[in-house]
Amino acid sequence: MIGERNLDRFKNLDFMKMDRRTFLKAVGALGASLFLQTYRGDIVQALEFAETRIVWVHGGECTGCSISLLNGGEPDVLQAFSRLNLRLAYHEVLLGQQGIYVDGKMEGTSELNSEILFEEVIAEKGYILVAEGAIANGPKGTGKYCFLGGKTYKEIFRRAAENAAFIVAVGQCATNGGVNAADSEIRDLMDFRGVAFTMEDRDRGILTGYGLEKPVININGCPPHPDWMLLTLAAVVLGKIKVPDDLPYVLDKWLRPKVFFPPDHVIHDNCPRRGYYDKGEFDTMVSGPKCLWKLGCKAPYTHADCAIRRWNGYHSLCPQSGSPCISCVSPGFPDSSRPFFQEIEDVGIVGTNIDTVAKVAIGASLLAAGAHAIRRTAIKDKHEGKDEKPEEKLEEKLEEKPEEKPEEKLEEKLEEKPEEKPEEKSEDAKKDQGEE
Amino acid sequence: MVEVTVDQLTRIEGHYRITTQVNEEGIVTEAQSMGLMLRGFERFLQNQDPRDAALLTQRICGVCPTSHSIAAANALDQLFGVEDAVPKDALVMRNIHQSLNLIASHATHIYVLWGPDLANPAYRTLLENYGDTGKAVWKELLGRFAPISYRLDGVNIPAGRGYIAALGEKRRLHEAISLFGAKMPHSVAAHVGGVTYGPTVADIGQLAAYYWKFMDFVENLALGVSPETWIENTRFASSPQKAVGFVVDRLQELVDASLVSNDFSYAAGWGDVPLYAAFGSELVGEEVLGLPVSMKLDRIGGYNDPSKIGYLVYGLFFKPELGDGYDPTCPPDSRVIPPGFLNGNLEFQKFDHSKITESIAHSFYVDSESDRYPFEGTTQPEPEPDEIEYSRGVESRYSWIKAPHYDGIPCEVGPLSRMLVMKDPLITGLADLFREKGYPVTNTYLRMLARMQEILVVSSELIKWLAEDLNPNGTFAVPTDLSMAKDSEGMGLWEAPRGALGHWIKTGPNSKVTLYQAVVPSTWNLAPRNSAGVPGPVEQALLGSKISAAGNALGVDYTNPLSILHTSRSYDPCLACAIHAIDLKGQQKGQFRVV
């Protein structure tokens, strides 16, 4: 377990004096449970101020993000919330209240009626708005495909966003539209939007539609890891990430915290099946122990810490359990990952948007991840009479954009660049292409 | 007549409204069940690699993703022509995966989604009329079932002990799934021809450790007796009467002691199930056990007209003793929880999937025909904003949910149907008792008790699969190749925690998907009226209910329609699943629909 390994490095530090970089290292290295345990005393001290209110709203979604959140914290998410002095002021799936209308009028008090509660809560302003689910804009811009309490979710979300201090979009549906926005004949009719992006398109984020400027943090994933959600909230509440001032430094260009979605790390780097990859041993049917590259694994260009952190009790990640990574944290998911079970070379790597930077980036990631191994693989394949030449393909990709130097990127470490400027960051972002 | 609307009905999955007409006596005379959202990502499998379905379709629902991924894998087995070759150990793994999700989902529903209604302030007012006994019971209800961020009279109430414990158990069960399914929600594992991961001996040991930890919770908090004792005397009782007798005797002991001591705590043996079993029912609590007060949940949530309702089960869990492969049509006795249909009088009929049709007469879709066999339908979502109106009454179109029927009859699906079709002695025995004493045969009380009982029934199978049936050195998949899915079709029948679930798939000459369809449990339960004007199950179940606490014992309170909340939530609604999907008319390249 990662936490145990790294705990010693962090547990003797003075939390209150810890700077942002060290803090982020700690957050990256420790799971939410260990983090909250380790700094229990410090957090209590740090939080001797008013509670932070969380307003959590649901649009077009499956509630998987909320369910994932409930798997987080130590000993449970309720404890984590109370330790962080967070108050879940509104959450449709968890709160006691419900909307009650008698002859069309809201009745009762906010202790029983969620509609009244919602009005009270947003009138107070200054809360963190957590958005789960995509925002239906259809049909014809009315938002009527998602209706609650007699209003469209599009309207509800706008009002909640206007009064929020900032927005944390959790899960692919909210960050980028996710499965709701996947390509189909009815996609345009439905017109589901993400908060700041719809798929890779920033102009089609619903905030742009509202003409509303609010700081946004995206916690991608289908669903996101509970640590990603909880530790981001912790970082903000504890003042280690100041919104909006620090956001240009700590978020990538998809507005994801770099600490969980590291620009210089792909899942494949730490995959438990990596030894087989390096030896060029690949499974061609499921349920075996070997590398899943030929079954379509997308981990070699997926920037997330799944393989370091692991999921649910820090046990596993998709390739460990025999299923290729489908890159569920990438802005274009699911379209950019389909077909899931075909080897990347077979389908032109990502299917969409592979024409420009992405190829290079993927090449770079592959190089980072083990071009050496690919070469060996190629040799091995030749031995077996196959004529695939991944090595050449890789070089082609790299040649297309010679000015990009992946090797440099490798050496850059987020934490080792304390003085990075926003401009530099955007350079970084260009190189952090993985999901384009 | 007063119109009482619950919108949104929270503590469910998704966006849902119930509108009722309530008369002067506080009795529901008309109810409408409305799905408020079109999700419609269903079409995106069209023209795609069918193997993606098991991973993609589970994104329909974050609460029961496993059910969708396994239903899809089942459909793919047949599509690829390997359904009779899927190795026994892979089928056992699907059972284990599904049972862990089912137990986690039920526990979450009972404690986190449904349970908080037991801490509704109306019960405080009610119970305070019953002296120290009433106060002691209220203390338990609030102390066990208060949800997060709960406030009463401006005072913050800490989350209940049962509520917190159940969250921990759900988390643990998800950790167990991740041992072979990587993560939860949206785990991997289900795949055409088998599963993606064969567990090691160490994994099985760890799974068993998780299992026993969960059983500790069941024994100490939920039941107050050992699960083995409970199962032996209920599920394996020699008759329904014996099963009911066992539970009643156990409850009577507790009641006799506690009416004197006024101690209804866990320590006094009052697990959550006995507390609910005694105080939830008028018949069991007041008439049989002699309690001074109950919530009367057996008076609500039944069906008035047995000719308009049925109980449907497709069947759940492969039988390991049948070896490799399985019959996708679910013949009688082919599953551990058997397939079958019960009519409104609980008379059994053999299940036949071809009897399923669906109506869109009151749903926001455009189609030339309003009733179709699901495999044939093409429907189109209403594209005109002005046509999407939820307040035009029961004659209008008012929901995004379709109205499926079996043999023309709306059906309840879920744990109550499964326990009845399986003839679980406890649940069957209680239904008999209710009928005999003039109560609704099935009701909100029994529906929840069936869910609790199903946790026990499934747990007792799960440990057998783990300890006896699963061979870590077995085979976990058969090889498949995309070319095997050319011009083919497949049906995957299964059961989600909430009830009968079916996926249907067809492919063209290039093995790409031409049709995908899922008919899901909440569509059955939350259906609007059908083309004959017959209300759906929830709509029927609300009719005739006294809307306020304990049969309007405190008078009629339109602002706290507790019966409506209890009954509608007792179905464990999942709108993400129920919300329909679509196919655009005139674009016949293919379809993928979720009904």
Ligand code: SF4
């Ligand atoms: S390609 Fe996938 S399965 Fe293979 S080593 Fe990399 S991450 Fe693991």
Ligand code: SF4
């Ligand atoms: S391993 Fe890949 S598919 Fe699995 S959770 Fe991580 S990013 Fe998503």
